[in-house]
Structures are given as structure tokens and as C-alpha cells.
Amino acid sequence: MTPPVPADDPFAFLGHTGPAARLVRDFDWGRTPLGRVETWPQSLKTATALLIQSPVPIVMLWGEEGVMIYNDAYSVFAGHRHPALFGSNVREGWPEVADFSDNVMKVGLAGGTLAYQDQELTLHRKGYPEQVWMNLDYSPVLDESGKPAGVIAIVIETTDRVLAERRNRAEFQRLQALFSQAPTFMTMVSGPEHVFTLVNPEYRKLIGGRDVIGLAVRDALPEVADQGFLDLLDHVYSSGEAVTRTAQRILLRWRDQGPLEERFLDFVYQPIRDEDGTVAHIFVQGSDVTERVRAENHQRLLINELNHRVKNSLAAVQSIVTQTLRHATTPKDAAQAITARIMALAGAHNVLTRENWDGADLRALVESAIHPFCGPGPDAFRLSGPDMRVGPYAAISIALALHELGTNAVKYGALSVPAGRVRIGWSVGGDQLFRLDWTEAGGPPVVESGRRGFGSRLILQVLPDQLQGQAWIDYRPDGVAFTLTASVEAVRDEAT
Structure with missing residues (x-):
């Protein structure tokens, strides 16, 4: 007192x-x-x-x-x-x-x-x-x-x-740019009426350029009301269960006039939950596969090959979305992480597509994966390793792992400061053992958080499991060091 x-x-x-x-x-x-x-x-x-x-x-x-x-x-x-x-x-x-x-x-x-x-x-x-x-x-x-x-x-x-708002605006603009550049169609619908809140150019192209933002699906695309898609959306919204479809037939009208046109789509409806755990949005991602299944002479071959690839791609997308939502604190964080990880997956697909999915040049794959983290300044990355090719599945796994390492480096590691550097090297030993190293230097002091999120499980469990190898990470005082080892046979997908 x-x-x-x-x-x-x-x-x-x-x-x-x-x-x-x-x-x-x-x-x-x-x-x-x-x-x-x-x-x-x-x-x-x-x-x-x-x-x-x-x-x-x-x-x-x-x-x-x-x-x-x-x-x-x-x-x-x-x-x-x-x-x-x-x-x-x-x-x-x-x-x-x-x-x-x-x-x-x-x-x-x-x-x-x-x-x-x-x-x-x-x-x-x-x-x-x-x-x-x-x-x-x-x-x-x-x-x-x-x-x-x-x-x-x-x-x-x-x-x-003020600074947080500026960072958020810059990040939102960056994500909007990534969303707009996605090679597959993407959209977000919200609420029980499934109102369009996000639409990328590929989705707008699919629906004939119609302006649907702010409209319910039933009103924006009346021709789909009786084709079962609204029932699917209702099911995802009420149950919280994701829905995946392959080569799904749909009749779409070009703008608001003209006859209905038959299209075939591969897509996933993924629920996004609010802070209280209830479904608030549905993320839609997919590809228009119409032109690939219309060539009658190659129909069976294309469908078999397409099913194989799309199932794996959608499984990867679904895993990314599910695991990200499980650890994200807000829908906004989830949307940002989902977009970034899907773009990393899409980047690997682009490299494989240029090679007709026969494999990928490892250096080109690494350059594609780290491109979002290079920034406008001096090159922060140093790449070293022999010319070699990796198989499709190894390419996707390595690209996703490099994305997670890059994201972590931008937030907490070497890429969070101007002087930070990252060395990425790969080699093949005399025992035909492939080795990939990610080594950071010049960043802030590294402290292991002990938290194991989706990214950590991806690089330390999923990646080595898929390649039948081993992976470990070392939190050194001068930066994170990650190492992956696997047989050359597994990396080239020769064992699958």
C-alpha cells in the first residue's frame, strides 16, 4: 500500500x-x-x-x-x-x-x-x-x-x-501472382452457397471468361446445377471430406450464349477449415484433359497414362493440402502455404513435361525449384554437381523438398538476410550412392525448435522413404545443413 x-x-x-x-x-x-x-x-x-x-x-x-x-x-x-x-x-x-x-x-x-x-x-x-x-x-x-x-x-x-500490413500486402500480391501463373485451373468458393472468392486465369478460361467473383456457383454457372457438381460441393462442405474426380465429364456453355460443350476434367475439391474447425471454403484445383482424351487412335494409351500421372499428382496435391491445413493456424496461412507448395509441384511438372515425363535434368530441376527464392539481388545460391537425370517420381519429391528448405531459409535461415548463402551440391560415389546436400551459411544463429511440421516430415521421412534412402538435418551454428542419400537406381526410378 x-x-x-x-x-x-x-x-x-x-x-x-x-x-x-x-x-x-x-x-x-x-x-x-x-x-x-x-x-x-x-x-x-x-x-x-x-x-x-x-x-x-x-x-x-x-x-x-x-x-x-x-x-x-x-x-x-x-x-x-x-x-x-x-x-x-x-x-x-x-x-x-x-x-x-x-x-x-x-x-x-x-x-x-x-x-x-x-x-x-x-x-x-x-x-x-x-x-x-x-x-x-x-x-x-x-x-x-x-x-x-x-x-x-x-x-x-x-x-x-504498419510494417506487418506492408509485408502482408506484398505477400498477398506475390501469392496472387503465383496463383495467376498456375498452369492448372484453381478457384476458391466460400460458405454454404459456394460463392466464388478466388479465380485464376486458367479457371476463367475454362468457363469462357465469365466474371464469377462474388457469385454463387448456382448463379454463376447455371448449366452445372443439374450435373451433380453442386451435390459434390455440398457433400465436401458438410462432411469435410475431400473429393477427387478423374476425367469427369461436364457440359459448359461458352459465356452465357451458345450450345453446351462437352469437356473432361481432372479435379479435387479440398475443404479448408476456419479457426474453429468448421469448413469455411473449398479449394478447387484441376486440369482440363479434354484434348488429351479426344484423340480416338490414342485414347486408351492416353487414358491409362493420364490416370497414372493424375492420380499421383492429385494425391500429392491432396496430401499437401491436407497436411498444410492440419498445421496452419489460420485459413490465410493455409491458402498461402497451399499455393506455394502447389506451385513447387507445378514447377517440377513443367520440367518433366518438357522431357515428356521420361525424367528430368537434375540441374534444371534444382534451378526451377529454387527460382522463387532467388530474389532481385546477388545470386544467393551456388550449385555444383555432375550432369545427371532423375526419374519422374524422384524429381517431384526432390523439388518439394527443396521448396520446403527454401521456404524455411527465407523465414528463419540464410535467405532471411542479405549476406546469407546456400550451396546445393550433388554427387554419385563409386558405390553408386547418390548424395544431395543443402548447406546454408551467413544466416542468423540456428536454433532447433523441436517442432515437426509438414515440411520436416516431408524432407526427413517422406523423401527418404520414396527413394529408399536416408536423410538427416544438422542445425549448425552457421546454418542448416541437409543431406539425402539414396541409390542411383532409386533416384532414376529404375527400381519402380
Whole structure:
């Protein structure tokens, strides 16, 4: 319990014993324009007591000089300039924003108020120029005659929020670009009415360029209402179970006119759950396979081959979506991770497609997998290894593993800082043992979290299992090191 303040104490008006209150008591006010505390007008004492006891960062600028009196919360904002800032003139205390302070004093002492939202300023709180953003509210403090004698400022720093919003906008734009460039059609529908919320160009092309954003599927594509697709969406939404279809026949109309056209689609309906675990959205991804099954002379061959590949691709997509949703904290995080991982899968497919799925050049596969992480600056990657080819299944597994390593490096490892570097090397020993190394250097200190998410299981369990090899990761002080070993036969898919 705070002891009572003696009645004859000149600082009794403070009614507080915190650090800022002690500064008021100990400060030599006689060397400032305010003079000794015993001479202070009641208006100054009352305003000082109010701000000293407030938990919100507040500073008062008294008189023409703007002598600064502030509370404990503001001292945190002041950084290393506290406590020397206390009792100083505002133009001298914050010289880098003297012009801004001049305007504040001019307006406030004239009886006006000022309010700024996310005001950007350059301050030297830590010994170097720092860009900060703040919400600032200024109002005059009146003396006993009712005239403005000072200015009181409520200061709420919003730097973290502003920077987070900027990062989120940049990330959203990047994901939108990736979503738009996806080689397969993708869309997201939300709610029990299945309202279109995301549509990529390939899906828009599939439906004849119709503008469907904001519309329910039943209204946007009325021709599909009686073909069973709404029933499938309802089932996924109510049960939370994913649905996959291969070479599914559908009749679509070109725009809103003309006859119905027969198409064949491979697709997956994947539920996306909200924070409370209920299904909120359905992610749709697939391919239009019509032209590949219309060539009658090659129909059986194409269908057999297509079924084999698509089932594996959709299984990979379904696994990615399911595992990502299982560990994502929000639908937004899930959508971002799903898009990035599907793009990594699509990148491997592009490399294989150029080679007619007979295999892939390992260097081209690695370059494709790390491309999203290269950035605009100097090349952060160093690749070394002999020319060699890997089989389709090994190519997809390695590409997904490199994506997870790159994502982790961008967030926490070497690629999170400008000086960071990653070396990717591969070799084949005399014992016909293939080895792949990912070695980071120049990043922040590495600390093993102990958490095993989808990415960790992919590179340490799924990848070695598929290649009948071994994988391990070493959290070295100078960066993460990952190693995979497997027989050359397995890597070339010769054993399958």
C-alpha cells in the first residue's frame, strides 16, 4: 500500500510514486522556464498529475519553449534518450523533427488540435535514424485564465502494425501472382452457397471468361446445377471430406450464349477449415484433359497414362493440402502455404513435361525449384554437381523438398538476410550412392525448435522413404545443413 503523502510536500499533487513521478521530484525545475515546482500554476500541476498516472504514452509540452514532461509509458517510446529528454525543450530534445514540433506548438498554443494516423517520422531513439509510424493526437492545455499554456500529446506507436500490413500486402500480391501463373485451373468458393472468392486465369478460361467473383456457383454457372457438381460441393462442405474426380465429364456453355460443350476434367475439391474447425471454403484445383482424351487412335494409351500421372499428382496435391491445413493456424496461412507448395509441384511438372515425363535434368530441376527464392539481388545460391537425370517420381519429391528448405531459409535461415548463402551440391560415389546436400551459411544463429511440421516430415521421412534412402538435418551454428542419400537406381526410378 502506498504511504500517505505529507500535506506540506510540494509534490503532493502528483499522487503517484512511479519512475516518472520520481523524475518530477528530483528534477531541477529551477533551471527551466517553468521555475521551481512551488511556483507552478495549478493548471500545470493538474495536467502533470493526470499524465503521470496514465498508462497511455503521453507527453506535455509547456510554454513557448515546449518543456517536456512525460509519463512512464512515454519513457519506453523515448528509448535511449530517456531520461535526458525529461525537462528539455522539445525542439532540442527531438532535433530531427524540429519543424514538425514547431507546427505542433504553433497550432496547440493557438488553441487548435491536431491528429495524425500512422504518421511517418525519422527518429534517433537508438543512436541511428529509424523510420517509425505513430498515431499522434495533440490538444491545448489551458491555464487558469482559459488561455492555452501548453500542448499535450498522446503518442501510440504503430510501427509494427504498419510494417506487418506492408509485408502482408506484398505477400498477398506475390501469392496472387503465383496463383495467376498456375498452369492448372484453381478457384476458391466460400460458405454454404459456394460463392466464388478466388479465380485464376486458367479457371476463367475454362468457363469462357465469365466474371464469377462474388457469385454463387448456382448463379454463376447455371448449366452445372443439374450435373451433380453442386451435390459434390455440398457433400465436401458438410462432411469435410475431400473429393477427387478423374476425367469427369461436364457440359459448359461458352459465356452465357451458345450450345453446351462437352469437356473432361481432372479435379479435387479440398475443404479448408476456419479457426474453429468448421469448413469455411473449398479449394478447387484441376486440369482440363479434354484434348488429351479426344484423340480416338490414342485414347486408351492416353487414358491409362493420364490416370497414372493424375492420380499421383492429385494425391500429392491432396496430401499437401491436407497436411498444410492440419498445421496452419489460420485459413490465410493455409491458402498461402497451399499455393506455394502447389506451385513447387507445378514447377517440377513443367520440367518433366518438357522431357515428356521420361525424367528430368537434375540441374534444371534444382534451378526451377529454387527460382522463387532467388530474389532481385546477388545470386544467393551456388550449385555444383555432375550432369545427371532423375526419374519422374524422384524429381517431384526432390523439388518439394527443396521448396520446403527454401521456404524455411527465407523465414528463419540464410535467405532471411542479405549476406546469407546456400550451396546445393550433388554427387554419385563409386558405390553408386547418390548424395544431395543443402548447406546454408551467413544466416542468423540456428536454433532447433523441436517442432515437426509438414515440411520436416516431408524432407526427413517422406523423401527418404520414396527413394529408399536416408536423410538427416544438422542445425549448425552457421546454418542448416541437409543431406539425402539414396541409390542411383532409386533416384532414376529404375527400381519402380
